[in-house]
């Protein structure tokens with residue numbers, strides 16, 4: 194390769210910094226042309242029935258623990274029958290035999306949210322009304338579980354696709370509440386808190402966080418909207434972009450850019466409507482990218498738990514609501530990015546630049562590839 | 574589940590702390606009984622030929638870039654034809670358009686180390702002499718690349734198995750040298766450095782680091798050897814254990830426990846021999862666990878670059894040589910652990926406890942399941 198004196202981010206290897214996690218990523222754009230001889234993922238079945246009598250998430254069916262999933266009409270929430278975290282009281286571990294071998298008790302719970310009675314309709318296939326119902330369910334469970342005694346964090350997430358370890362195509366997400374703030378959210382909160390106290394930042398017209406302090410994500414969203422090159426879609430309140438520091442080839446960060454919003458509990462009716470709309474747009478573009486049901490993990494980062502009313506404030510109001518979409522696919526429906534060797538031992542490395550990924554997603558059609566006018570109607 | 578007042582680490586969910594990365598992991602041992610309905614990995618071909626005319630790593634064959642892999646007899650090193658990092662000079666990026674959008678130049682190189690001419694023999698199938706030759710090659714390339722101008726880190730690693738994104742069964746590893754210390758090693762070095770300056774530690778008979786300062790990993794290895802319950806194998810110099818804070822179901826940390834050793838360049842002849850032997854033991858146990866060629870990513874962490882002689886010292890001598898083995902398999906040759914949802918958005922979660930994993934590995938046979946007395950001989 195001919196090295197020019199002029200830096201070109203689409204040709205020259207470089208490192209970028211993730212200010213949320215304080216990690217670098219290595220970008221090797223010159224490498225995306227190398228031949229692919231590796232593992233190909235099994236394709237997902239395309240003839241999924243509307244109702245599956247063996248699916249424990251379909252209305253009226255039984256679950257492994259013997260419980261029954263009721264005949265619900267829209268969304269349905271239940272406690273996971275194989276919860277990773279259990280309700281209190283938890284027995285306290287004895288003192289550690291060595292300071293390097295410490296055990297911390299943990300309690301809480303794991304819920305499942307079924308998004309829709311139809312076994313075959315994932316979020317990108319759902320009408321906006323149904324996505325709005327999922328958002329209302331997220332808000333309800335965030336408040337309910339986050340208001341429980343001793344709960345310090347509520348993590349809402351969705352695994353979509355068998356490549357993400359999700360064994361059931363029936364559209365659903367999960368909510369894990371915990372008596373501790375988990376590793377990644379606590380790293381992000383520390384970064385947001387550090388940024389809020391910085392006095393060396395250039396002047397900016399971006400929205401501000403609590404008490405007029407700078408907010409890393411308000412500033413970042415504002416800047417990206419202005420620049421545009423990493424933006425995939427945006428509307429009056431929300432922007433979906435491939436972050437400067439993206440780990441996954443087509444990773445998306447979805448966040449409000451007009452005002453500082455600590456949690457989904459703080460959303461106005463209009464912000465909820467436009468959130469439903471941009472979630473629909475993002476997931477439709479994902480499915481259209483490789484003409485498949487696009488796998489991802491989605492997670493909501495926000496205030497670890499809600500305050501009892503939106504008028505209250507505390508230190509955690511520095512959190513700026515955002516959704517991470519982490520999809521593993523790289524080149525096609527069957528070739529994924531591997532997190533191995535260099536990633537596990539040194540640092541994240543990517544070939545496609547975030548700008549190239551944003552460009553690819555921007556140009557994807559806005560109508561779902563399976564949509565022919567009657568599917569959405571039928572879903573109602 | 575019946576919650577007892579007495580804490581039982583094999584029944585009660587809890588969190589453990591990883592002092593190398595400052596991350597917590599969530600252990601949910603009560604959950605390992607849940608049914609598995611998810612994705613099953615394609616099995617690996619078992620009839621791999623000794624020589625494959627289409628394999629660019631087999632002696633005498635051509636590579637994609639047109640270069641030829643010579644007729645080597647033992648190990649063979651070449652520059653990766655699709656390097657993720659390129660040699661200097663690298664063009665300097667223009668000033669960032671915003672402080673949150675910084676670019677750092679990076680240079681260096683990527684090498685491939687072929688472990689053996691035989692296309693079908695992975696490390697667990699190789700005689701000790703051949704593993705010793707790989708160790709000598711690691712030392713040589715660590716010194717050569719680490720001695721280059723501007724190189725600040727040399728990462729030696731191996732991806733084994735298509736499930737780790739390794740497209741070719743021919744036994745080989747990689748070496749990436751970089752003009753910066755990557756994210757994970759620099760986090761570990763910071764942890765080791767912080768530990769070295771602690772004055773609140775209980776008295777210990779463990780070996781000490783430079784200038785008599787405490788070494789986190791000397792202390793940890795010493796403690797684990799004493800306790801034994803997470804040890805998989807050990808010999809006169811080395812211990813292989815499932816770390817207290819393991820992310821992967823059968824993760825292994827392999828390190829010297831008799832003296833503080835900053836890098837592979839510091840090894841005595843006897844330490845090299847016993848390293849070859851314990852690498853053989855660990856990888857044989859791995860293959861025997863599910864009677865398959867067990868996939869993993871292995872990486873060597875040590876001084877980022879060597880000093881010109883083993884007598885010199887500097888701040889980086891606080892590094893304590895260790896090898897990470899990160900294998901993705903969980904229940905069988907075809908069911909892997911997924912890093913998704915909760916791991917990507919909150920924190921690492923595991924079901925099997927590290928003690929249970931160590932126990933399973935300890936009881937695996939010490940002779941390779943494919944070995945019938947003539948294979949090792951034939952390989953010579």
Ligand SMILES: [Zn+2]
Nearest residue numbers: 381494515517
């Ligand atoms: Zn976040």
Ligand SMILES: [Zn+2]
Nearest residue numbers: 761874895897
């Ligand atoms: Zn390490």
